[in-house]
Amino acid sequence: MMNLEPLFQALISEPAFRLKQAQHFIFHELGSDWSQATTLPPALRQRLSIDFPLDIDHKLYRSKDGRSIKALITLSDHAQIETVLMSHGGRQSLCVSTQVGCALGCLFCATGRLGFKRQLTPWEIVQQVLLWQRYLKDQGEKVTNVIFMGMGEPLLNYDHLLEAIRFMRSDDGFGLGSRRFSISTIGIIDKILKLANDEPEINLAVSLHATTDAVRAELIPFHENYTLAELRRALVDYLKLTKRKIMVEYIMIDDVNDSLDDARRLAKWLRGIICVVNLISYNDTGVYAPTPPAQIKAFKTELETLGLEVTQRYKLGDDIAAACGQLAGHDANS
Ligand code: SF4
Structure with a gap:
């Protein structure tokens, strides 16, 4: 409870x-x-x-295309977090935060630059979903999917996150099935395996973003703690336990991780792993540049030719500063 x-x-x-x-x-x-x-x-x-x-003290920011809305929530200690509602194909998907700021400092991420402030409580995690349930009720809709990919590394707030999910799944909460939840991690290996044992029906997304240890360690300083080979072994073990398809998130960054050689290395690394690769257009946070659309297309085609299932996440509007942490960062700095 x-x-x-x-x-x-x-x-x-x-x-x-x-x-x-x-x-x-x-x-x-x-x-x-x-x-x-x-x-x-x-x-x-x-x-x-x-x-x-x-x-729930919040401000809403709508994208111009009307398909995504971001809420900047101010918590009781004045800390601010972000959550996004994306409406597409009849689905109402949420991106939800699990920490205020983040300790991991990924170079492409606005939240990483805020540093870690504190863990969210289970109630603060649930409140984000509650906010959107209330919002959607007026339109005769309901939340269909929740992905923990907002501010923070979800698996570093493991206990609170699972407490929140278990509550939202219960009849006292929203009664949302396990499979409606996805946890997106940078790759906290021990927690990936713990999750597979504790909650094998919750979906796992792994933010890979690179095909060599050197590039991944540049983008994700936390990667210094392990190698791509160790991460791969963890995913193989996860699959043995859950038999659930993994989402592999890959942010496309110009001249960093987007060559056709990267595509080939990625396909090789993923051989034998049941997954779908999700290519994400990089939201410019000022450090790197986004991969041009033609190169994303070539990269995608190469992966598909090599037998992978690939999707492309539609880009959230830049007009609402969609990369997580940008609004909170702006408010914190203003
Ligand atoms: S990408 Fe995720 S893990 Fe990395 S700094 Fe941002 S919030 Fe933290």
């Missing part, structure tokens, strides 16, 4: 069914104002609005 401690405290002297009613109001009716929780007595509603307020 997730730690909704302030809610439990507020209801401690009430009969047990009040907690169920309160949770139903929050996670099923998606109410944001206790005064509308008509199943609860007025005095209790008033107390809850003080002890466990439901408003």
Whole structure:
């Protein structure tokens, strides 16, 4: 059970069914104002609005094409996190943050430049999904997929993340099935294997971004801790345990990781690994340049010729500073 401690405290002297009613109001009716929780007595509603307020302090930024919206949420300690809603092909997919900032300092990532501030609590992780559930309710829609690919390295906040997912999966939460969740990691090997044992039905995405140890260590300083060969072994072990297709994320950066030789090395590295490769246009965060579209196409064709399944993530609007950490970074610096 997730730690909704302030809610439990507020209801401690009430009969047990009040907690169920309160949770139903929050996670099923998606109410944001206790005064509308008509199943609860007025005095209790008033107390809850003080002890466990439901408003989520946030600002929305819409992309010009209208397909993605980013929310910048301000938490109770004034820390800021980002979460994005992407609507495409009838799916309502969320990108959700797990930490304030990030310790890993990947060179292509705006969040990495913020440094690590703190872990998000399970409730702060759930709140991001709650925000979008409320937003989508007005349009007769619901969240269909959640990927933990926002600010932070999800597997370095493993316990809180799993607590949040287990709650969102439960009937007390949103009742979202395990397969609707994906965890995107830079490759924390021991936690990948732990996840395979603990929750084999949750999807795994690995941010690979390079085909040699030298380039990967340049882009992802954390890569110094292990080699591509060790990461590959972890993925093979993960597959033995889960039999679930892995998503391999690959950011296309001009003249860094986007040559046809890279494509061939990538195909070789992935031989025998059940996966889909997702090519992502680099969102310019000022350090590198994005690969030109023609080169992305050639890279994709090469991978496909070598037998890989490849998708291309449509680019989130630059107009909402879609690379994670850019809004929070901007607000923090302004
Ligand atoms: S890419 Fe992920 S792991 Fe790397 S700095 Fe950004 S948030 Fe952290």
